[in-house]
Amino acid sequence: MELSSVILFMLSKMNGERSRNACLHIIRGKRSGQTLQDVQYFNLKAFFSILPKLNAAIYENELELLVKNRYIMEVDSRLYVTDEGYQRVKAMPPYHFNGWEYRGNDTVFFSRLTLAIQTLSYFKEGIKSFMPIQTDRDIQLFVKGMLRNLPIEDRQFSKQVGRELKMALNESSMSEVQKLLLTSRLTGHGITGRTWEQLAADIGQTTLSIYMDFIEGVHKLLEIVHRESSYPFLRNAAEGTQTSTYLTESAFQTRQLYVKGMTAEEISTARGLKQSTIEDHFVEMAINDETFPLHEFVTLELAEKVVSKVSELGTRRLRVLKQEFGELSYFQLRLILGAKLGGGK
Numbered sequence: 001m002e003l004s005s006v007i008l009f010m011l012s013k014m015n016g017e018r019s020r021n022a023c024l025h026i027i028r029g030k031r032s033g034q035t036l037q038d039v040q041y042f043n044l045k046a047f048f049s050i051l052p053k054l055n056a057a058i059y060e061n062e063l064e065l066l067v068k069n070r071y072i073m074e075v076d077s078r079l080y081v082t083d084e085g086y087q088r089v090k091a092m093p094p095y096h097f098n099g100w101e102y103r104g105n106d107t108v109f110f111s112r113l114t115l116a117i118q119t120l121s122y123f124k125e126g127i128k129s130f131m132p133i134q135t136d137r138d139i140q141l142f143v144k145g146m147l148r149n150l151p152i153e154d155r156q157f158s159k160q161v162g163r164e165l166k167m168a169l170n171e172s173s174m175s176e177v178q179k180l181l182l183t184s185r186l187t188g189h190g191i192t193g194r195t196w197e198q199l200a201a202d203i204g205q206t207t208l209s210i211y212m213d214f215i216e217g218v219h220k221l222l223e224i225v226h227r228e229s230s231y232p233f234l235r236n237a238a239e240g241t242q243t244s245t246y247l248t249e250s251a252f253q254t255r256q257l258y259v260k261g262m263t264a265e266e267i268s269t270a271r272g273l274k275q276s277t278i279e280d281h282f283v284e285m286a287i288n289d290e291t292f293p294l295h296e297f298v299t300l301e302l303a304e305k306v307v308s309k310v311s312e313l314g315t316r317r318l319r320v321l322k323q324e325f326g327e328l329s330y331f332q333l334r335l336i337l338g339a340k341l342g343g344g345k
Contacts, residue, residue: 001212004062005092006047008071008081012089013042016078017317024059027051029103031248033280037334040287041316041341045100050215052104058208096173098219105241106218111136112237114186114193115143120161121188123152133187146236161233168231172224177203178217181210246288247281254281255289279331286338294339298328303336310341 010023018038025035029049039048063079066072071085081089102109115134122130132140151157169179180203187193200207225234226242245252250273257267268278286292294303302325309324310316321333328336 001209001216003051003058003208003212004065005088006095006212007059007062008066008085009089009092009095010042010044010047011066011072011079012081012086013044014038014079016075016080017042017315018078020063020074020077020079021056021059024054024056027054027059029099033283036248036284037287037338039100041337046095046097048099049103050097050099050212095216096220097216098223100246101242102219102222103243105243106215106222108139109222109238109241110182110185110218111139112143112146113234115139116146116233116237117161117165118187119143119147120152120158121191124155124158125189126153127189130189133193143237146239164231164233168221168224168234171228172217172220174217174220175213177210178213178220181214182217182221185214247284250277251281251284254278255285258282258285279334282331283334283338286335292339294335297335298332302328303340306333306336307340310337316341 006027007023010026014022022035022038025032026039026044026048027050029052039045063072066085067074069084070082071088072079072081074080111134115132118130118133122128134140134143169182174182181199184194184199194202196207196211200210203210221234222238222241225231225238229235247255253271254267257270258264262270264275264278264282267273268275271278282297286294294300306321306325306328309321313320313324315321316337318330318333322328322330325333
C-alpha cells in the first residue's frame with residue numbers, strides 16, 4: 001500500500017477545498033475543530049489517525065511525487081486532482097481503514113495482544129520470568145489484569161487461544177500479506193518477532209507501505225472482534241480501544257455546560273476560553289450529534305437554502321457561501337454545514 005495513493009484518494013474528495021496540509025492533519029489524527037470538520041465534510045473518517053507519527057517531510061515528498069506524476073497540481077496554494085489523477089483513483093482497490101473508531105488505539109490493542117501471546121507461550125513451558133516484548137507500563141498492567149484468573153499455564157488453553165486467533169484472522173477478510181505481517185510480529189518462547197525492516201525486505205516494499213497494510217489489517221481484525229462474540233480472548237485485549245465519544249474532551253465539557261442552559265458567551269467566560277474556541281466546540285457538536293438543536297442558532301428554512309446553495313455551487317468553502325448569505329455569520333454557516341452535511345457518526 002502506497003501512502004501517495006492514500007493521499008491522492010483523500011485529495012480527490014477535497015479537490016481544492018482545503019489547504020495543502022489538510023490530509024496530513026487527518027492522517028495524523030489532529031483533534032482541531034477544522035480537521036474534525038474536514039473528516040466529516042469530505043467523508044474521510046476511515047483515514048483519521050491511521051499514522052499519528054507521520055513525518056511532515058515524508059508527507060511533502062509524497063505530494064511532490066504526485067505532482068511529478070501529474071496526478072495533482074497546485075493552484076493558489078491549493079491542490080487539485082488532474083484527470084490523470086482521477087483515473088488513478090478509479091483504478092484503486094477500496095481501502096478498509098477504520099481510523100475514526102480507533103484513533104490510534106489499534107496499536108494499543110496489538111501491543112496488548114503481543115504481550116499476552118508471549119506470556120502464554122512462556123507460562124505453558126513453565127517459565128515465569130522473561131523479557132517482556134512490551135515495555136509500556138500501562139500495557140503491562142492491562143495484560144496482567146487480563147490474564148488474571150485464566151489458566152495460562154495450561155497448554156490446552158494456549159491452543160484454544162491459538163485457534164481463536166487463527167479463526168479471527170481467517171474470518172476478518174484480511175489479505176494473506178496482512179495475515180503474514182500480523183503473525184510475523186508475534187514473539188513467543190523460542191520465537192522472535194520479525195522487525196519492520198526484515199518484513200519490508202521479505203515482501204519487497206518499504207517499511208511505511210507494509211506498516212500501512214498492517215494497520216489496515218488490525219482494523220479488519222478489530223472489526224470482527226467487536227462484531228462477534230466468538231473471540232473472547234481477543235475481545236478482552238480490545239477493551240476500550242473503540243471510541244466511546246466522538247467529541248474531544250474540551251468539547252464534551254462545553255456540551256455539558258450548554259445542556260445546563262448556558263449560552264456560548266457564558267461558557268466562554270466560565271471556562272476562560274476564547275469565544276472562537278467555544279464556537280469550534282459547538283460546530284463539533286453539530287457534526288457529531290444528530291439531535292443538535294440547529295434551530296436555536298439559525299432558522300431551518302435558511303439552513304436548507306444554504307444546503308441547496310452548496311449543492312448548486314459544488315463547494316463548501318465558507319468564503320464563497322458568506323458572499324451568498326451575508327446575513328449569516330461564519331459561525332452560523334459552519335453550524336449549518338456541520339449539522340446538515342457532516343452530522344452523524
